[in-house]
Amino acid sequence: MDQDIYGVHRWGAELLTILPNGHIGLRNPMNPDHSAVDLVKVVESLKMRGISVPMLLRIEDFLGYRMKLITDSFNEAIKSLDYQGSYRGVFPVKVNQQAQVIDRIVEYGRSMNFGLEVGSKPELLIALAHRLSSEAVIICNGIKDSEFIQLALMSQQLGFKTILVLESPKELELVLSEAERLKIRPNLGVRIKLTHRVSGKWATSSGDRSSFGMTTTQLVDVIDQLRTRGYLDCLMLQHAHLGSQIPHIIEVRKAVKEACTFYAELKREGAPLTYLDIGGGLGVDYTGEHKSDANSINYSLQEYCTNVVETIKFALDEQNIEHPYIISESGRACVAHSSMLIFNVLEVTRYDSPHPVEISEDDHELIRNILEVESYLTELRLQECLNDLCYYREELRLRFRTRQSSLRQLAKGEQAFLYMIHRLKQVANQCEHVHEELKRSLEDMSDIYHCNFSLFQSLPDVWAIDQVHPIAPIQRLNEQPTRHGTLSDITCDSDGKIDQFVVATGVQRTLPLHEVAEHEDYYLGVFFVGAYQETLGDLHNLFGDTHVVTISLQAQREDGFELLHEQEGDSIxxxxxxxxxxxxxxxxxxxxxxxxxxxxxxxxxxxxxxxxxxxxxxxxxxxxxxx
Ligand SMILES: Cc1ncc(COP(=O)(O)O)c(C=O)c1O
CATH class of the missing domain: 1.10.287 (Helix Hairpins)
Known part of the structure; x- marks a missing residue:
């Protein structure tokens, strides 16, 4: 099979490939000359060590690469546009708080002056236990009590560049009284509410009705209070979170432009701002379609950075305002790529059967009718055949319910129906074009692959907001899949299913899959799950955290990797x-x-x-x- 039917090369970009043996290969983007590492070999090798599926596999090279790519892309835009300020990347801790992830972000990020964004006291405690570069900032967002504020202020004395972003005039009062008590000049920011509303799944985190940030009236109030109380010179940052997974680049431009208008106005008011923080929003192309859609984006990373830098430069040059540091709090784009969930298939339920049925003299007429459909089963009459099959089966069921037919006859009729569906699918598979209605009916009769994972624990956004992640078998990609199926998880909940899949031609309701042999370990991988999924998960049916393994790719080694860290999944x-x-x-x-x-x-x-x-x-x- 020379076709990449899952679109691995489209969405997997420079990180994933298909090896000649049909296995998924993990490319090392930091060392592009190294050969790709065989993912099946990694999983098998971990299994030999006693680490079984389901497991979350983190590839630290992918994380480092994405951070570098974001920083390099901003730096390149800054250079090519002759922008006078610098870029400061900030990782929002809420996107993945796991110690292994934060430790690596801090370690990799030190040379890039990467900082952290925190939105709660526990997240601030995490940030303060790390050694950031002296140029890196800690952005404190969210609703803060005096304990939070006190800790943030004290951290300034330890040399952290901690900036308290005011969310409301009420918060200002708390901050100033703590600052006065501790005799510290606070590093302050203001979070503004942009009027521009972006599209996508997170539209409500932008615009008038967004929960965070100040209205213009509140902003003016805060400026006046800062001036009156002698703290306006502490205001160094303006923050506006544009939204998450912004699908269209024009929306980024419009929102950034509006943020610049606020920035210029605040400067005019006398605030000595030096940081412009545009929050999150840089999307991930989960489907590889490169289009403006909830699960895709119509821009590249370089395009995003160039658009942001250019918009800020033009807007501020017009008003003769010095170029600020640009901060982006890109969480998803930083970590999503670095983790994948790997699990095995436990069982398959088929809604068709390859086994023909022998008809006998005594069998019910309706069973005969079902099997006779074969005599006119052609490409042109597919829908008619399906209609007839469903009608005859329903009639037989009706006879059973009214006790005119026996259990054995019904069972034989059902078997005849499944065989004919198998034949119908065979003919449909040969067709160049299948009508939408027929296609949907056949999808409703696709297989169910029962898999060893919990949707609620490991992929909460798939359950809650219909997030689409690319999913593919990690082996047999050189073999034409002959089945189509949806995935069902191990919980006893009918919601625990996946029925949206990325393939090379877009998104569809079933996933092409291979026939699974009895004792075969057939593994599926769900990719790009490093953002948000790990801590939003819950304990439905008491399925706990999966095993988590962090590796670095080492193509020269026998099994292709070095095991950096292993976190055993929850025990019962x-x-x-x-x-x-x-x-x-x-x-x-x-x-x-x-x-x-x-x-x-x-x-x-x-x-x-x-x-x-x-x-x-x-x-x-x-x-x-x-x-
Ligand atoms: C204030 C803030 N910053 C950054 C982010 C991260 O956004 P993203 O993951 O889209 O980069 C969020 C998430 O919604 C946020 O609320």
Missing amino acids: SEVLSYVEYDPRTLMNAFKSVVEEALSRGLIDIYQRREFIHAYKESMTGYTYYED
């Missing part, structure tokens, strides 16, 4: 304690149940031992399906 006793069960109390309660069974003669003394041992073992086990 851990998830039980999250919902306030004490594993020891549970154990004792089970022991008394077993003891009672023994005293009633239901089990013998050896079984007692065995049952208690099995319970104990389960407590320390993984919450997911294990071989």
Whole structure:
């Protein structure tokens, strides 16, 4: 098969490829001369070490690469447009708070003066435990109490460039009283509410009705208070979060231009601003379609940076205002690419059957009718055949419900129906064009691949906001898939399913998949899950965190990687304690149940031992399906 039907080369960009053996290859963008590392080999090698699927695999080279790419692209735009200020990247901690991720962002980011954005006290505590470069900023957004403010102010004395971004006039009062108490001149910012509203899934984080930021009336009030109380000279930053995953580049330009108008006005008011913070919004092309759509973007990274820098330069040059530092809080674009979720397929439910049915004299007429559809099954009459099949089957079901047909006859009729659907799909697969209605009906009869993961734990945005992530088998990509399916997770919830998939031609309701042999480990990868997914997840059915492994690509090594860190997934006793069960109390309660069974003669003394041992073992086990 020479076709990339999943579009790996489209959305996988410079990070993923398909190897000649049909496996997904992980490219090392930091060392493009190195050969791509075989992802299946990585998973198998981790399995040999005792780390099973489902697992979240973090590739640290991808993270470092994305940070460098964003910084380099801004720097290049700055240079080519002769912009007089500099770029300061800031990672919003909420996008992925995991210690391994933040540690690496800080480490990589030091030479690029990367800072951190925090929106709560715990996030501030994380930031203050890291050694940032002296030029890097810590942006404090969100609603702050005096404890938060006090800590942020004290950190200035430790040499951190911590900037308290005022969200409201009320917050100003708290900040100034803490600053006066501690005798510190605070580094201040103001968060403004832009009137421009962007499109996409996060439209409500921009415009008039956005939850954060000050209205113009509040802004004027804050400026007046700062001036009156002698703190206007502390105002160094203006912040406006444009939104997240902005699909259209023109919206970025318009919002940045409006931010510049505010910036110029604040300068005119006498605020000595030097930082212009444009928040998040830089999108990820999850589908690789390069179009203005909820799961794609119609611009490149370089284009985004050039547009931002150019818009700021033009807007401020017109008013003779010095070029500020440009801060962007790009979270998604920084980390999404670096993680992938890998899981195995446990079972497949098919809605067709390749096994023909032998008809006999005594069989019901309707079963005969179903099988006779074959005699006129042609490309042109596909819809008619499907209509007839559904009609005959329904009639047979009706006979069963009214006790005019037996269970065995119904079962045979159902089997005949599934066989004919199989034949119909075979003919449809040969057609160049299948009508939309027929296509949808066949999609509704696609396979269900039951998989070893929890949507609610590992892909919460897929469940909550229909986020589309690219998904593909990580093996057999040199083999034509013969099935189409949707994915169902391991939870007992009908919502735990995925039915939107990226393929080379766009997004569709089913995923092309291979027939899975009985003992085959058939792995699927969900890509670009490094942003937002890790901490939004929940414990539905008490499926806990998966194993998490961080690796760096080492093409010269036998298995292609170095294992940097392993975080074991939640054990059963851990998830039980999250919902306030004490594993020891549970154990004792089970022991008394077993003891009672023994005293009633239901089990013998050896079984007692065995049952208690099995319970104990389960407590320390993984919450997911294990071989
Ligand atoms: C204030 C702020 N900054 C940055 C971000 C990160 O946005 P993104 O992930 O789109 O870069 C967010 C997320 O919504 C945010 O609220």
